[in-house]
Amino acid sequence: MNRYCFLADQNAENERIDKYLTDYLKKHSRSFLQKLIKDGQVFVNGKAVKNNYRLHEEDRIELTVPEPLQTDILPENLDLDIVYEDKSVLIVNKPKGMVVHPSAGHASGTLVNGLMYHCGDGLSGINGVLRPGIVHRIDMDTTGLLIVCKNDQAHNCIAEQLKEHSITRRYHALVKGRFKEEEGTVDAPIGRNPSNRLKMAVNRQNGKHAVTHYRVLEQFSSCAYIECRLETGRTHQIRVHMSSIGHPLLGDTIYGGPAVKNVQGQMLHAKVIGFIHPETGEYMEFDSELPQYFQDILERFQNGTIKI
Numbered sequence: 644m645n646r647y648c649f650l651a652d653q654n655a656e657n658e659r660i661d662k663y664l665t666d667y668l669k670k671h672s673r674s675f676l677q678k679l680i681k682d683g684q685v686f687v688n689g690k691a692v693k694n695n696y697r698l699h700e701e702d703r704i705e706l707t708v709p710e711p712l713q714t715d716i717l718p719e720n721l722d723l724d725i726v727y728e729d730k731s732v733l734i735v736n737k738p739k740g741m742v743v744h745p746s747a748g749h750a751s752g753t754l755v756n757g758l759m760y761h762c763g764d765g766l767s768g769i770n771g772v773l774r775p776g777i778v779h780r781i782d783m784d785t786t787g788l789l790i791v792c793k794n795d796q797a798h799n800c801i802a803e804q805l806k807e808h809s810i811t812r813r814y815h816a817l818v819k820g821r822f823k824e825e826e827g828t829v830d831a832p833i834g835r836n837p838s839n840r841l842k843m844a845v846n847r848q849n850g851k852h853a854v855t856h857y858r859v860l861e862q863f864s865s866c867a868y869i870e871c872r873l874e875t876g877r878t879h880q881i882r883v884h885m886s887s888i889g890h891p892l893l894g895d896t897i898y899g900g901p902a903v904k905n906v907q908g909q910m911l912h913a914k915v916i917g918f919i920h921p922e923t924g925e926y927m928e929f930d931s932e933l934p935q936y937f938q939d940i941l942e943r944f945q946n947g948t949i950k951i
Contacts, residue, residue, distance in 0.1 A: 645708040655698040660687065663698055664706070671708065672769045672799055679706060716745055721757035726788065726929055731797040731922045733762075734929050735789050739936065740907060743780045743789070758791060766791070767798035778802055779876060784894075784908025786934045787814070788916040800921035805876060811917030811928060812873040814881055817910040817940065818890040819866055819901060819951060826858035829884040833877040842897060843879040845887045853877045855884040863944045865951045866893060870914075882909060893940075893951060901951045903940060912937055 647668070655663050661680060665673040676685075683691040685706040687698070698704075724736040735754065742749040745756070758766060758776050766776035776791040778801045790810075792798035804810045832850030836842040844850075854874035861868040867890070871881045882898045885891060891900035895909035903910065917928030933941070943949035 646706075647708070648703070648705045651698045651700060651702040651704060653700045655702070656700050657697050659694065660685065660692055660696045660698055660704070661694040664704075668708075669796075669799070671795075672802060674802075675769055679708065716756060716759060717751065718760035718763075719751060719756040720760050721752070721754075723754070723757045723761055725761070726931065727927075729922075731793055731920070732801070733791045733793065734916065735791055736931050737781060737786060737789055737913075739784055739786045739934060742783045744774045744777055754789070762791075762793060765793050767793065767795045769795050769798045769802075779805055781913050782879065782882075782909070782911075785814075785911045785913060786937070787913025788929055788931050789913070790916060790918060792921075797921040801918060804918055808874050808876075809919070811915060812876070812913065813915040814871045814873070815860070815912045815914045815933060815937075816869055816871060816881065816885070817866055817893040817937075817944075818869055818885050819893060820890050821862050821865075822859050822867055822869075822890070824859075826856070827888075829853075829855045829857070829888055831884060831887060833880060833883055843877070843883050845883060851875075851877055853880050853884065855881055857885070861945075864947075866944065868941060868944070881911060903951075906936060906940065910937060910940065 661673060661677045664676045677694050679685055680694050685692060687696060687702050687704055725733055726736050727734040737754060742753045745753050755775060768775055776793065778790060778792050778798050781787060781789060790801055792801055831845040831853060832847055833843055833853040834846030834850030836844035852875060856872040856874065857869050859867050859869050873880060882892055882895050886898040891898050892909040892911055893900055894903040894906050896902055912933055915930050917926060920927050
């Protein structure tokens with residue numbers, strides 16, 4: 644346990660406590676500190692407060708930060724495709740069918756299991772024992788590039804860039820139908836599907852702001868090969884947005900897409916990722932080839948031997 648007790652300085656006047664603590668305790672993320680506050684672990688002048696509490700100079704702040712829990716996740720040699728690595732971050736090219744972190748029904752074989760084998764203890768701990776190093780995710784059946792953070796400073800930096808929507812994320816997908824326009828934008832909030840809590844949906848009442856830009860790379864008789872650029876990063880964002888405009892992803896039967904023979908799940912690949920390096924401050928960008936299964940399906944559409 645790490646115990647903190649200090650007085651708010653003059654710069655704290657009228658500032659939210661979660662924001663103040665994030666600046667004061669730089670090794671912890673704002674979301675982590677917000678959870679401590681929500682759990683009643685942060686006291687001001689002897690009383691538990693909420694995240695929106697506004698501080699005053701010389702308020703007495705007390706909090707206890709628990710030590711990280713030991714994890715039972717076993718390292719596994721999964722022969723990860725590491726595209727880039729230094730002491731702060733690594734870029735991994737995730738294959739189809741791999742879950743990012745352990746969850747119900749997926750205790751092993753996840754990206755985290757492989758990362759623990761590759762990095763040992765050299766992963767950020769901000770997201771807890773089940774998600775070391777993980778600062779963002781892609782779905783199990785989505786392939787492509789992910790940033791993994793190797794320390795908390797890098798994690799906070801990348802998380803802030805994600806929050807500010809400054810990270811470059813471009814995906815390639817095969818979707819149903821032909822487009823009348825060469826490019827467009829879907830600006831529609833995404834939240835839980837009110838009739839099926841296991842799915843997401845465009846939810847204008849309770850959804851969160853979500854924007855996807857797309858452009859057509861190639862059109863076929865019954866589908867299109869497109870690139871999507873994420874401005875935000877909501878759960879299933881591309882899958883939901885493209886379905887909402889009548890162009891569900893091929894293979895994405897959950898959101899209305901047609902099945903593709905011998906292909907599991909949606910035809911979606913996280914092709915490009917770019918960000919400001921947490922240590923050097925330089926912009927870095929990485930590109931990845933389409934996985935072989937995706938190339939094969941695309942070539943069959945190009946030569947007319949497959950139709951949807």
